[in-house]
Every structure is written in C-alpha cells, then in structure tokens.
Amino acid sequence: MIKVAVVGASGYTGVELLRLLVGHPEVEISCVTSRQHEGLPISQVFPSLAGFCELVCSPLDVPAISAQADLIFTALPHKSAMAVVPDFLAAGCKVVDLSADYRLKDKDVYEQWYQEHTSPELLSEAVYGLPELFREQIAAARLVANPGCYPTSVALGLAPLLSKGLIDPASLVIDSKSGATGAGRGAKQGSLYCEVNEGFKAYGIASHRHTPEIEQSLSALSGAPVKVTFTPHLLPINRGILSTIYATLLKKKSSIELIDLYREYYAKEPFVRVMPGNELPNVAYVKGTNFCDLGLVSDQRTGRVILVSAIDNLVKGAAGQAVQNMNLLYGFAESLGLGIVPLFP
C-alpha cells in the first residue's frame, strides 16, 4: 500500500487519475490539489466521484504534500510542472510527471519548442514512461516522464516496423485525430461545445509540440534521426486518439505477414491488441481503457503500409499509462487497477 498525491486534480487528466486510483488495491490517495477549487471537496468539482473520494482540494504546498505521499502524480501544464518536480524529488518522493517538461532528452530541443528549461539537470535522469519500450528503466526510476498522447499512439504503432527496419523513415506521414479532452478543461472559446460539435479541423500543422517527442521516440527505434510530418486534428468526441500512419515499405510484405509480425512483437504486452486482418481499430473499442489497438493494411498498388493506432487519450495517453508506470515503480503487477473492460457503446 502506497500513498499518492494528485497535483493538479481538477483537469481532465486529474479526474481520470482519480477514477483509476480510487479503485487501485495498493493505493491510498492522501492528497489532491487544485488552485482553482482550493477548499472544495473534489466530489463537488466532479460529482461523478461522489462516494469514491471525499478529499478536499489543497493548495500546492510541496512540503505538506511530500510529508503525506510516497509518489506524486503531477498533472500540471508544462512549465508549471518543472516549477515543483525538483522539490518533490528533493523531498524524497518519486514523481510521475504527466506534463511535457521531462520528456525530451535534449534541452535545446525542449527550449526550441517550449521555453527555457529550469531543471535541465534532471533530463538525463528522467525515464520516458512508455513501458512497452522502456519497462526496465522505468522500474528503477525516481522521475518518470509520462509520454504525450499523440506520441504514445505513434510510437506503439511504429515500433515493430521501425525496429525491424521495414520502412523508410523519411517517408513517414502521421495524420492524427484527437477527442476534445485533449484540449483540456480550461475555459477557451475554441473548446466550447458549439465550436467543436459538428465541426472538424486540423490544427498546429507542421508546428505541434508533440513533433519532437514523436521524432525522439522514432529515432530511438530506428537507430538514426527521423523527421516526420505530423498533423493533429480535433475530433468532436470526448475521448480517443486515432493515428493513421503512412510509410513506404522497404521490402514487399503482405498485410497478413505484417500483422503476424505485430502479433509476435506484442505477444506479451497486456495493453496492446493487434486486430485481425479484416478489422480496423475504432476509438470506441478502447474507451476508458489502457489499450492501444493496432491495425494495418499493406497497399500493393503504392508500396505503402497504412497503419492505424487507437488509444483513449486520457488513459493510455495519460492517466492509465501513469498508473502503469506507478505499478512498475513499485513492483505491483503491471495491470493492477487497469483491468477495465471498454465501455461500448
């Protein structure tokens, strides 16, 4: 039994962490923080939690929180996270940071896409929290940088192809679509119901901050620097990311051969499901769960493979992966508290 704190509990990632943690048999939630709702029971911020969590939102007081918790989940925006993570570590806590602040290994790349980094000395220590690729390093870490939602869908999708050298990395085109929780719970006009509903658009073309994170993962997988074209879109749904990924095959492979290769690659993974050849992923099939569903087609006409990767952006793309990382950090069974059956429809 460990004690955990959720720092920044009033966003969508925060409530999702609480949803998963209140049912985790090895976890006691000792503290939730929210600047906006300080003093309010979290079950009034999120009435869905009534009966499950009776904590009151605290201010972000690092010493007070550290004294009550073994592990801190920081669910803060980038920049706000690195303002407190070093202090939590110094106080002896472990940290799973859900922001972007410790994901990029290269300080210069971080500073080019975000802003000045105030604790660059932690970048080499931080472990990128994608268990399917870095399981052992995570288990031994003090600071886990929980991956971004888009990068998770892409890295899991491409790992088999890239690590086996089957595609030309220069040909990679990644067309991703995310549900609206990805935009956060802040009150912005662009996130209003009537602006999103019955609409669909691309955004951040050639400039989205997840691009360098995607490239870092794919470069690691392919063993050489990879540059990608990455285009995110906003879907009128609450949850889910579907990434459609295009690459030129270096050797002719049929759909069946590639699916077999994927099944083998992910045979022991509890959270990756490779779809049969006649099926394709749908974000509806992973709703509320930590699964990444993968499907693909090899197009003989054009020599390209078209790969589809679906996750719930709040679970495998954020809170669920964070809990999976916590399980690794503390030696719990990796799926503990994550055995949720998808809610369909």
Place this chain on the structure above:
Amino acid sequence: MIKVAVVGASGYTGVELLRLLVGHPEVEISCVTSRQHEGLPISQVFPSLAGFCELVCSPLDVPAISAQADLIFTALPHKSAMAVVPDFLAAGCKVVDLSADYRLKDKDVYEQWYQEHTSPELLSEAVYGLPELFREQIAAARLVANPGCYPTSVALGLAPLLSKGLIDPASLVIDSKSGATGAGRGAKQGSLYCEVNEGFKAYGIASHRHTPEIEQSLSALSGAPVKVTFTPHLLPINRGILSTIYATLLKKKSSIELIDLYREYYAKEPFVRVMPGNELPNVAYVKGTNFCDLGLVSDQRTGRVILVSAIDNLVKGAAGQAVQNMNLLYGFAESLGLGIVPLFP
C-alpha cells in the same frame, strides 16, 4: 463461483452484461447466444471485448445451455423471452429476464399493452427486480423480472415521496429523456446516426409500454391505484436516462427538508446518490455505473416538487441491475462486480 449464460448477447444489453460479467469474481460465463452471429466469436461482434471473452456465439438451444449454466440472463425482446423462460426454469435454472414479459403482475394489463401472454402462470411467481424496493423477495426468487429503464428511474425517484404520502399521485407528470442505446441495436432508419444526431423529439406520447409498469410500481408505493402522464424523448447521446418528475406537494416542504428525507430514506443503499441541495443530476455523472442520482427542488411559487432522476439506462436500467439481482439471488455482496467509477467525461 456460478456458471451463467447470456441469451441474446449481441444487442446493447448483451454486450453490457458481458462487460460487467467478465470482471465479476464469482461468475464464469459458460455460454453466449446470438441468432444473428451464430458461430462468430463474440469478440468479433464486439471488438471492445477482445482479450476478455473468447466465447463463440451459440444458437438458442435450451437443453444445451441449461446443462452448462446455473443462471440464465435472457436479453431478448419481449415475446421472444417468454418463449424460452419457462423451459429454462423447468430445466432447473434460475432466470433474470431483462424483457418486459414478467414485469406486470396483471395478465390483462400485459395483454392490453403487449400481446397474448403464453406463460401467465409465472406472473405471480416472478419477482420484480428492483432491489431497493424488493430486496428480500428477489433473494428468494427463481425468476426475476428485471425492471425497465424508465420505470427504474421513476420508481427510485418517487419512492420516498409516495411512500410517505407527501404528494398528490393524481398530479404526477413524468417527462423522461433517454439515450439512443434505449432503441436497441436493430438496424432501423429512425436509429441512424444522422436521424438522431442534432435532433430531439418526444415519442410514444400517452402510449409508451412502460406506462403500466410505472403505474404498477407507483401504485404499490402509494397504496392506491396511480395513473400518470409519461412522455419519453430520444436524446442524442449513447447512454443515460434523465427523468424530470412533477408533483403537487400535499404539505409545504422546503428543498432542504425533502433532500434530508431522501438522504435518510436511501442512507443504506449502495447505488442511490442524493445530490446536495445546490446540485442537480446529470447523466454524465453516472455513465457506465449502477448509480441512480437524485436531486430535487421544492417550488414555493407553485407548490410543486420537481424531482430529477438520472441513471445509465444500460446499467441501472438493465444489465447492472440484472447483476445486482444475481448477487442477491446467490448471496454475493450486493455490489460485487459493480463498483465501477463513472467515466467522466
């Protein structure tokens, strides 16, 4: 550990039963049937279930199923249910029937709203499966008639007021709104995405078949025959029923007094949550769970109480309540397998 069969597994109620049952620690699912998908793995009918249930859809063969199961969930349309329920009982199985066939005590009322009843002799034996009202009878039953979704939301909403004699039953107006899973998974033009999305309508005004079921429950609660005006509407959401119920108070009571009364009435119920005075239910807060959330306002200007009741129509309105009834039938803890935290958003 008991063995259960889900008869009629390929509808929305079927997949919801499977979602709940695959995680139930005292249940083994021994059989699923589907005429439409006979021979197909249920995880291909519902890819959300991949990794959780590898059964293949069987035909509806009563002897074969009875031989493998202690308890049968019949998730069939009315009329189809009564064609097999007596045989399952005769074969020694217990049955939780999710159709309307055994809900009404009065054969004539059934035949007036539905069609001829082919096993009226079972009507007196069948127990109406609303645990909050009939817990003890359910525990001793052989055949449980699982309540309808609208009637569940209404009976739980009105039980305190009616049983205490606080409202005039003749004044009752029930305005209910249901998500589209309520219309089933059959391919009908009126259920198409583009017919439901961005639309909203009433249907079945003064003629919906849940009317006599509602009246039966409310009559039992008030101790005298009750006639209601009941209007269902189709909401462009997947899951959820919200019933807004209007009644004239016989004595002046403030909102706070009534909320206190509700909190006391439902103090020991694991699945009824009474909202604080400044909050109102939202179907989003109960998504995927067996909760019924209740809120109310006493309107001093008009002397009416306005009561709001929210459930997930597939859970407390169908599959979840069926599992709750199963728990009662077999002496399991009543919430076993139902401790799901709502998925918000």
Place this chain on the structure above:
Amino acid sequence: MIKVAVVGASGYTGVELLRLLVGHPEVEISCVTSRQHEGLPISQVFPSLAGFCELVCSPLDVPAISAQADLIFTALPHKSAMAVVPDFLAAGCKVVDLSADYRLKDKDVYEQWYQEHTSPELLSEAVYGLPELFREQIAAARLVANPGCYPTSVALGLAPLLSKGLIDPASLVIDSKSGATGAGRGAKQGSLYCEVNEGFKAYGIASHRHTPEIEQSLSALSGAPVKVTFTPHLLPINRGILSTIYATLLKKKSSIELIDLYREYYAKEPFVRVMPGNELPNVAYVKGTNFCDLGLVSDQRTGRVILVSAIDNLVKGAAGQAVQNMNLLYGFAESLGLGIVPLFP
C-alpha cells in the same frame, strides 16, 4: 432599402443575424460592433461569413452608429442593452432589442428577476415582438423587445388552448430542452464541449429568468394571472428548443379535434406548422429556419393534453424573429429574407 447595425455581433445571436441579413434584399448592413474583436474583420471572427460580409468590428459608439443606420439590432446581454437602447432611440433610430431588458411590462417584476431597471419609462412603449400575437403593435413601434427563446416556444404552443379557455392554467407544467447555443459564446467551463457532450441535465429549476416572461404572455392569452412550473434542460446539440407542455383539459377533446383547432388558429401564419396527427415535432426539422412546429396528443387516460413545440432557438427564438419584426416595422413582406428551407439532416 434600409441601413441596419448589429450591435454585439460576435455572439451566436450576432452571427445568426448576419447570416440572415446578408441575404435580405431590402437591407444594407452598415455597421457591426464587437468589443472583444474591435478592429478585426467579422469574416475572421466567423470564417463562415467569408465572401458575404467584409465589415470590420467597430466599437460601440452610439452617435457614430446612429448616423449610419436606420435600425439597430442590439444583441447584447441584459443590462448592457438598456445602457444604450435609450440613446439609440433618442438619436432617431428604431431598435429591435434581443435582450431581456424591455420584455417585461412590470418594472417590479423585472427588478425582482434581473436587477434595477435604468430606463423603466420605456417599458410601456416597448412592444413585445411576437408577431403571431402582436403583429399590429409591432408594425407601429419604435422599440421592439424581441422575445426570449423559451417563451417563444411556449407562447406559440399554448396560444390556441389558452385563448379558447380549453385548459386549466393552474395545471401547466412546462418541460423545455435547449441546444447549447442558448448558453452563449462566452468561454465558461460549463459550456465546454466535454462538459455538454454525452451529458444531459436540468438547470435553473423554479428560478429561470424566462419564467416571468412566460407567465406574462400566458396571462395575456388567458385573461387572468397564470403561474407556471418551468424547467429548462441543456441538450447536447447546437440548435433547437423543444418544449413539452402538460395541461389538464377543461373539456374532453380528442387529438384530432385539437389539431384541427390549431390548424385553423394558425392557418394564415407563415412560420407556424401544425404537424399531422401521427407525427411529432423534432428540432431537426426546423434547423436554421424561422418555423415553430407544433404537435399534440390528448391523453384520454389522464385528461391531459401533451403539447410539443419545436423552434430553432437562434432563429425563431432570436435572430429570425428579429428579422420578422424588422419586416413588420418597415412594411416589407413578413417572410422576406426568411424563406429558408430547413437543413436536414
């Protein structure tokens, strides 16, 4: 050809006014104002308008605007409207005010539900802009108080029954559901996509500010003071209000008799459509148009009539009715610029 200004053009009512006015053959839009977007082309605020309106958002400068316009549409929040309407009138303009500030005839009632009224002397002059009831007064007005969205749906729905004395006004229960544009374009957390989507709730029970406006209209129709129970709900759709209205019939009347009465009552109205007896309104059938669709059922079991009224809250509930009022003010054909066919689906 008249010159009009739209004051407060950057909300949903503003863009809807512009949608209707750019195609109106007797109107030139001379000015649009927006504090938030001052200096920005309105076609960048609303890219949907690209190619239709190249005006730049002005500040709210009454003398400058008055000099360029015959008629002012004030699409401002209540309180902000009454801060400028008297000045526009003094400058010789006519005004169609879309706020609540001049709808209530009784200053005390206004101040009880809103706040202090700063130009109560205009309340008796202002004409309530519901053309189906007050066509002649509107034609002669200087200041038209454009009705609220909910009150429009209710008054048109009940006019035949109340004016003929067929129902008991004390029995009236009004259960209304509105699309999310009704909450405006302000950036509020409660209006975010993920808070509204897949949700449904009541709000403002027994306290919504449209209640006195509804009661004022219904009292006028019935010839005696009417008090109603009115409950609004938030629908996860962009546009549309559906009001389901319950009342006890004073004389037994069949559905067919009542529908005939409605058809006769509204025979000459261009914007009221009474549905045949076997059909019910759906907000999807009036999308983008100035129609009010009405349907009803007489419930012989309970002696109540159940009436359903559907409008597009942004058109007949706001901008379309404002244009209809403009047509009356200037002697244009009442449907000029409003002959839009509903967008289905």
Place this chain on the structure above:
Amino acid sequence: MIKVAVVGASGYTGVELLRLLVGHPEVEISCVTSRQHEGLPISQVFPSLAGFCELVCSPLDVPAISAQADLIFTALPHKSAMAVVPDFLAAGCKVVDLSADYRLKDKDVYEQWYQEHTSPELLSEAVYGLPELFREQIAAARLVANPGCYPTSVALGLAPLLSKGLIDPASLVIDSKSGATGAGRGAKQGSLYCEVNEGFKAYGIASHRHTPEIEQSLSALSGAPVKVTFTPHLLPINRGILSTIYATLLKKKSSIELIDLYREYYAKEPFVRVMPGNELPNVAYVKGTNFCDLGLVSDQRTGRVILVSAIDNLVKGAAGQAVQNMNLLYGFAESLGLGIVPLFP
C-alpha cells in the same frame, strides 16, 4: 423555367436536392420518385420539407417521368443508375447522374472497381461534372456525371499544385474524413447512432471505390498517370468532408507563396474560398453550402506541403454541385439558387 425530376428522392442526396431546388427561381420540380415510399407525400418522408414541396412519391416509370421533365437528377446507387439513365437520354431528357456509373472514362477500370457496365457506350459522351475544371464541356453536355464527394474535395485541393507541376505525384497521401450522411440513409447496423457517435475509424483502406476516380482527375491535372494512397474515415458529424493531403514539393515554396498561387488560380471561382495564411478550414464553416474551403502549410522541415480541403459532402460533394451543373447546362447564372450562407454553428 425548366421542369426537373428527382429520381431516388428519399435518400440524403435526394432531400438535399429538394432543399436546393424548391428555392431555385428557374426550376419547377415536376416529379419525385421513391420505391420505398411510393404514394407518400415527400413532406411526410421529410417533415423538414413541409410547406415547400407537396409532391407525392412516384414509382420509377421512365416514360411518365420523361414526359414531365426536361432534366433528370438520378440520385440512385451505382448500378441502379445505369439501368435507367440511357432510357432518360433516349426519351430526350438531359441527365445529371449523381451515382458513380458514368464518372470513370475507362470501362475496364469501372468494371474492376464496381461491376459490369451496361452502357459503356455513354462513357465517352458523359462529362465529368466538376465545373471548376470542365465548365465548358458541362455546358454542352447531355449527360453529366456528378463527381464523388471525396474526389471533389481532392481534385479542387490539388488542381493548382498539380497543374503547375509543383509537387511529386508519387508522394501523394490523401487522408480524408467524412460525416455520416456519406454512408447513406439505408438502415445498416454500422450506421446506427450508437455505432458512430463517440467513435472514429478508418475504413476501406487501399480499396475504396473513389480511388480510381481521384486518380483519373489527378492524372488529367498532372498530365501523367498518378497513383495515390487514399484513406477515408468516418466522422461522428452529419455533414462535411475534410481531406488532409500530403505531397513533396519539387521546388521550395513558402506557405505565403503557395496561398497566393491558390488565390490567383481560384480568383474567379464563386465556390472556392482560399483561407488566409493564419487560418485553416473547418467543415463547420461550409455547412449547408456549395463552398470548398482550402488552406495549406508548407513545412520547411520536411519539404512537404500539407493541404486541407473542406466541403459539405451533400452540397459541393453531391446535390449542390449537381445544381451548379444544371445551371451550366441551361445557361443560368452559375450560383443561381446556391447563394446560401453557411449555418454556423
């Protein structure tokens, strides 16, 4: 004034044709057909049309229809269309065919992707009805093959780049997303509200029948055979297609240079809007209209151009383009009856 018939009026393309035609000043609709609803007023099939069209659905009787109409819109599925189009032509009518049957010039390609062609002799005569590319040929045609929805969005998006030789055609990747009206009004399980809502998926990867149509248009534009990777997806919205198109630039060009080129190329087109450099298309901005909105970004990092094209699949992707073609066929102003302002939101 011409007389037109809509053959196959009860689908989504049919009702959209009627929406546009009832308001067209040079058109009288003389006949609507529907096998499914024969004998029923079209305003009962689509209550949105009440008050606009009082025709009763006829059977598909070619001689009877030909005798009443100058122009036939065939809104039938492929194969059904070619069963009647030759007869309408033989009877002296002009035809705008909205099916796929006459779009492909090469009989073998048609037969490879669809089925045997029963009137291949008309393939060379039929004019592909994309006015922006083939305006003059359309004006002189007897049979217009109205383009598919996806191909329209792609051909308009790529015409400037391909005709100027600025991109490598072999690099083309087309990722398209369509609203659910694209799946038609047939009652299929996959089109049910609960199957589409809160979901998102790709379908028909490397095998969608619009692929050869896209390739035919792009080959004509580039002057050499083009093969593309085309992936359609199903969006949970009613209307709209957004195509995100990727290609490698043969010469370095900035976003601004390319946008200027697009503005010049489409300067005289009434229905193509090129967005400013800081904006991107959204299907919400073209809802209900015949516009194609285009936006693009030149990605200096990867040397690719990312182009976004948005249309309403039922208007520019079907019925609106058909009316535009009718206007060309009869010498009416090309935008007559199509000057609709987008419905936002």
